[in-house]
Amino acid sequence: MRGFCKIQGCAAPKGLCLNKLSNEHLVCEHWSDVEQVDSKKSKSVGAKVLPWTGEALQPDELELIGERSSPLVIGMIGCPDAGKTSYLGMLYTLLFNGNKIDGWPLCGSYTLAAWEILAQCLKIKSNGKVDFPIPTPSSADFYSLYHLALKNTQVFRDVLLADSSGEVFNLWSEDVNDENAENARWIYSNSDAFVFFIDSVALVEKRGRAKAQIVQMAEQLAANLENRPVAIVWSKADKISEIRPNIKASLKEDLDRLFQDATFFEVSNFPSKEFDPLCHRNNINVLENLLNRLNKERAINLLLEQSKSEDLFFRFGAPTNDRK
Amino acid sequence: MTASKSVLIIGKPASGKTTFLAQFLTRVAKGKSKVKLLSMPDNIKAISDAQKSLSSGEEPATTQSDRNVELNLSLDIDGNNVQLSCPDYGGEQISAHTELMEIDKTWQKLVKGSDNWLLFIRASKISPEYDLSVTSYETIEKDKSDVQKELVLSEQSSYIELIQSLLYAKDVGVRQERELPKLVVVITCWDELNNELTPKEVLIEKLPMFNNVIEAMWNRQKLSVLGLSAQEFPLKDDTEATDKYLDDLPENFGYMVTEEGNKDKDITCLIDWAIK
Numbered sequence: 001m002r003g004f005c006k007i008q009g010c011a012a013p014k015g016l017c018l019n020k021l022s023n024e025h026l027v028c029e030h031w032s033d034v035e036q037v038d039s040k041k042s043k044s045v046g047a048k049v050l051p052w053t054g055e056a057l058q059p060d061e062l063e064l065i066g067e068r069s070s071p072l073v074i075g076m077i078g079c080p081d082a083g084k085t086s087y088l089g090m091l092y093t094l095l096f097n098g099n100k101i102d103g104w105p106l107c108g109s110y111t112l113a114a115w116e117i118l119a120q121c122l123k124i125k126s127n128g129k130v131d132f133p134i135p136t137p138s139s140a141d142f143y144s145l146y147h148l149a150l151k152n153t154q155v156f157r158d159v160l161l162a163d164s165s166g167e168v169f170n171l172w173s174e175d176v177n178d179e180n181a182e183n184a185r186w187i188y189s190n191s192d193a194f195v196f197f198i199d200s201v202a203l204v205e206k207r208g209r210a211k212a213q214i215v216q217m218a219e220q221l222a223a224n225l226e227n228r229p230v231a232i233v234w235s236k237a238d239k240i241s242e243i244r245p246n247i248k249a250s251l252k253e254d255l256d257r258l259f260q261d262a263t264f265f266e267v268s269n270f271p272s273k274e275f276d277p278l279c280h281r282n283n284i285n286v287l288e289n290l291l292n293r294l295n296k297e298r299a300i301n302l303l304l305e306q307s308k309s310e311d312l313f314f315r316f317g318a319p320t321n322d323r324k
Numbered sequence: 325m326t327a328s329k330s331v332l333i334i335g336k337p338a339s340g341k342t343t344f345l346a347q348f349l350t351r352v353a354k355g356k357s358k359v360k361l362l363s364m365p366d367n368i369k370a371i372s373d374a375q376k377s378l379s380s381g382e383e384p385a386t387t388q389s390d391r392n393v394e395l396n397l398s399l400d401i402d403g404n405n406v407q408l409s410c411p412d413y414g415g416e417q418i419s420a421h422t423e424l425m426e427i428d429k430t431w432q433k434l435v436k437g438s439d440n441w442l443l444f445i446r447a448s449k450i451s452p453e454y455d456l457s458v459t460s461y462e463t464i465e466k467d468k469s470d471v472q473k474e475l476v477l478s479e480q481s482s483y484i485e486l487i488q489s490l491l492y493a494k495d496v497g498v499r500q501e502r503e504l505p506k507l508v509v510v511i512t513c514w515d516e517l518n519n520e521l522t523p524k525e526v527l528i529e530k531l532p533m534f535n536n537v538i539e540a541m542w543n544r545q546k547l548s549v550l551g552l553s554a555q556e557f558p559l560k561d562d563t564e565a566t567d568k569y570l571d572d573l574p575e576n577f578g579y580m581v582t583e584e585g586n587k588d589k590d591i592t593c594l595i596d597w598a599i600k
Binding site: 045046047048049050051052053054090093094095096097098100105106107108109112113115116122123124130137148151155269270271279280 | 424425426427428429432453454455456457458477478480481484485487488489491493498499528532533536537538540541593
């Protein structure tokens with residue numbers, strides 16, 4: 001069910017409903033879902049309702065995908081304002097502009113509307129300004145799973161990129177059992193791979209304090225990693241040269257110690273020229289690197305999965321759950 | 325005569341379906357084209373209005389939604405019986421699919437029964453999107469947004485969603501490559517584009533992600549991108565253009581553009597492409 005709130009500044013459905021001060025935006029009188037808005041248009045009897053809505057998926061909706069393939073979940077981990085949501089926005093923007101994930105052509109997505117909201121934040125408005133995304137809501141039950149259906153040679157894979165707020169990851173990095181960090185726990189236990197964000201600007205401005213926070217989160221990420229691949233992303237890397245060399249070297253040393261097989265990337269959402277690898281190549285390379293590593297490690301499992309599966313079809317909407 | 329084939333025309337509002345059908349019907353009725361009309365349908369009101377406009381050298385009006393009746397034509401192409409269906413001249417139902425996220429009963433039946441889809445896209449109406457990846461950052465002010473964005477799909481995403489939803493209604497998934505219908509993307513109102521590109525190049529320029537998605541899903545033999553200018557030039561407020569139509573008659577205008585970028589005056593061949 002697609003929708004939006006008529007109150008300016010309300011964060012529903014991603015965050016708290018401004019009017020009800022809760023997550024119950026569906027009962028708020030200012031909430032309009034498209035089905036109600038369009039109720040004047042006759043809805044025909046026997047219409048087949050699509051089992052996906054275009055909005056970000058929630059953990060309890062994964063059966064939508066589970067029936068056709070075992071999805072790869074990639075968790076976005078990082079401190080507040082580290083650029084996790086903006087990374088996803090730029091990833092989609094690059095795909096939108098025709099860029100490809102090498103070896104993994106895009107076949108579709110169940111969450112196009114959600115991707116579009118992320119990408120809208122990177123659109124340039126007529127006044128030359130860009131609306132960066134509002135901070136991702138920090139409630140413990142807030143999940144945003146962004147879907148891509150990809151094809152690798154003849155194998156189709158559903159990929160879910162799991163976003164959550166940096167505040168929740170801060171809580172989790174201090175206490176993995178924190179009652180307000182349920183979504184961080186879910187992402188950590190269910191992800192097949194991780195993108196770990198290092199905020200270059202925070203390191204420039206907050207120096208040692210930012211570094212300590214990053215290392216603490218990295219230690220928690222490394223604690224029960226069990227060989228799951230990690231891509232370490234220096235975000236806002238157009239500012240990376242402004243980080244004090246000793247801080248950068250010390251952080252790099254800590255990360256090398258914690259993640260021996262990690263690959264490092266530098267990304268930026270602000271290209272300095274027509275083709276800037278920090279933006280146009282590296283954002284996509286992060287995902288491509290993780291997918292290739294996962295594919296290699298899972299090759300044997302993948303064959304078993306396919307041969308025993310009764311669902312021979314990579315269907316759009318195989319499940320028959322009727323949405324009310 | 326071999327088994328019947330079914331061709332479905334799909335297009336959003338004002339994508340050029342009615343003008344094509346008017347020109348198509350005028351040509352096939354004369355019996356001079358490759359495609360022959362086996363019988364005239366009972367109700368061609370919306371199409372005949374467009375035919376009348378064209379024969380007066382006027383631009384056909386956009387089809388009103390209350391004229392959204394289904395048009396079915398029974399055709400013969402080289403001995404093949406072909407049913408051409410255009411269930412929605414106005415295109416309102418197509419827009420509703422991705423707005424309401426549902427496929428009504430008529431469309432379910434149509435997509436299930438057709439193995440050849442003609443998707444009309446009026447590329448000249450798709451404006452470029454400006455985002456950070458295509459602009460140097462010096463001119464940009466970075467603001468934090470405090471406004472929740474509305475869920476509005478871009479043209480590009482709405483076409484992907486449309487294809488996904490129609491395949492869902494057809495009960496076909498991308499793993500069933502052999503079951504996918506033949507898809508012909510038709511870049512309509514070609515004369516509005518004013519360029520020397522091939523239809524595929526236009527699609528890549530206007531909807532690159534959509535092009536990537538259909539190329540990933542479809543086998544090359546079952547996917548084509550063609551161009552169409554059913555009218556050949558605009559007729560609005562142009563007496564010279566109107567005179568040409570009055571003098572030389574509508575059936576002598578219009579062309580389709582092949583994959584290689586060559587023009588073919590026989591626009592009825594579009595249907596032949598759809599069933600190849």
